[in-house]
Amino acid sequence: MARVGDWLDERVGHRALLHALLAHPVPGGARWAYVFGATLLALFALQAATGIALATVYTPSATTAWSSVAYIEAELPLGWLLRGAHATGASAIVVVAQLHLLQVMLWGAYKRPREVTWWIGLVLFACVLAFALTGYLLPWDQKGYWATQVATSLAGAVPAVGPWLQRLVQGGPSYGTVTLTHFYALHVLVLPLVTLALVAAHVALFRKHGVTPSWRAAPVGAATPFWPHQALRDVAAAALAIGAVALLVARAHRAGEITLEAPADPASAYEARPEWYFLPLFQLLKLVPGSLEGVVAIAVPLVVGGALVLLPFVDRGPSRSPRARLRFVVAVALIPLGAMALGGLALVEDARSEAHGKARVRAETEARRALTLARGGVGTRGGEAVWDNDPLTRGRMVFAERCAGCHVLGGVGEREAPDLDGWSSRAWIRDFLHAPGDERFYGKTKANRMKPVKAATAEDFEALVEWIYGLGEEEGAPSTVDAAKAARGAAAFREVGCDDCHELAPPAADDDGDGVPALEGRGRASWLRAFLLAPGAARFFGRKNDMPSMKGKLDEVELEAVVRLLRAERARDPAPATR
């Protein structure tokens, strides 16, 4: 081992490098107070690692961004953990960076000769926010889409160049795939490279000037080397931060919290809220009149940032004791306090708003549904195509494509064969028994031979309706059928003379059918499936059949979708008054 090390050191010189990296003295000895920088580095590394992992699947395109994130979230092993760590890690960086800033502020560490270190730190903080802003849009879900709209419209409100700037950022007049690729390029290439360079400069300057000792005159103890004393504290702090991130993600996952909203829908009325660290700005915008919005949204961050940049020039006294610099400490402390007040106000207003609560419930229901439906893959129309996977939605699409030439449903289609609105619901059966030859039923078909049903009493008629409806109830499933009424209906079936033409049990296979459907199981899913595949079978319309078989025309998914659609129509009782 040692010989391998010698061999390598002769060629690489890693020992001198390691020594330079690890042996530098920490004035006054190792302290827990110095861990913030290293913790930030560890969190950045976490972002890089999880970000690269996510990039192995994520695709930045308006058609596939949402579905790729849904795939990561719900189908790939531990995808939820990596994505959660990436999102929560971003929040953790904002928190730790603020603590870091606060400490530098309190300790007066921005003073001569560390002004440049301070400025680079401020730019790094801006990079962190830019990372957050660009990352937020990438899932192309409701939250990211709508929250980012606010940011880009603010860009559009910049005096003079605003509209141009907005178009540039968006890659056109409105959001689209190029908006995503722009944000993606910023998020995974530009910002990481800039941040890496700035972090290198920040750390190099820190190494040049050393830690800022406490303002209390002399260092309290003797200097100790960075390794292992400070390093141990740094690693422990990093482990604590990453552990906290993991814990938060696991807790949110167990609680079933929504981490991916429904796909972006430009037509929806989504109530967008930014991530928590942008809430103060969000609240501020509520307080200013619309015409001043752009000015305020840009001026406030500029003024705050500018004040921080100029701080080393304003606070030039030699003392770094907070007590001696009280007015600066108070002035700067107003920034986080103001932000917290605004952010808190935003949270309280939302918590009190019933409308917002309802909108959230709706959004979360949609988000859950979308994530479930995404499990079959999402069509190429874009994230919103996930709704096509809804059996009823797909059923309607198949209906429009294959059935609407002869049937009417939901206001779509031609009336050549029975209407399917509320098909085989009690109301549909009632209307049908009254007038089977109506054009809403079999009037225009070869199967039109049935006479209107005349029962002895209205009760008998209703009982017959109930009995026919009951034929379609699935075995063993909960039923809404009134058993006594249906039993009376079964008797009425014979009294009225329905059984003169209709059999209950299907005829033998070699019978070519007399064109009168057998009624057993009529309306059940299995019955519907058999009917759709062979409407001309003896047990259905036989030689009186007009309807083309769907065999080979519908695949399994489509067949299932149509069956579900018709079952849903049957369950709609009373049938809708679309006629």
Place this chain on the structure above:
Amino acid sequence: MSDERRRVLGWIAAGLGAGLVSVVAAPIALFVAGQARRGGELTGEDEAVDAGAIATLPDGKPVRVTLRARRRRDAFVLRENVVLGAAWLVRRGESVAAFSTVCPHAGCAVEAEEGGTFACPCHRSRFGADGARVDGPAPRGLDPLPVAVVEGRVRVTPRRFRQGTSRREPT
């Protein structure tokens, strides 16, 4: 501070650091490795697809047809009317044979020659009209695809096989 204590602290710091790195790296490794399994999970892959009417096929002369799936799931994308590949159909009377156009040697697209035999334009493998290897570097004959004629329509099941092996193994 004793050197001994420093060494122990050093080991603790290094151990903690290594532990932290592995705790982060392990889920990432599982996530990435999981894609090997998931990526191949395609639906619609093994179903027979329509390859036209048998009546349109000339007797004994290979015809190249494109095989399209009505719907196919590719990871998170559900694509419709997707090209899965192509096949050579050879009709003999009322029966039809189907061969994958993928050369079993290195995966180039095999072409039909005059007289109903096949040749690969890349490395000059040649195959007989029945798909059997005649000469060239191909380790086996053309890969036959399951085919059936249903109500006058030819239905072919697209399949992919490993290349470069004498045994025919599905991928």
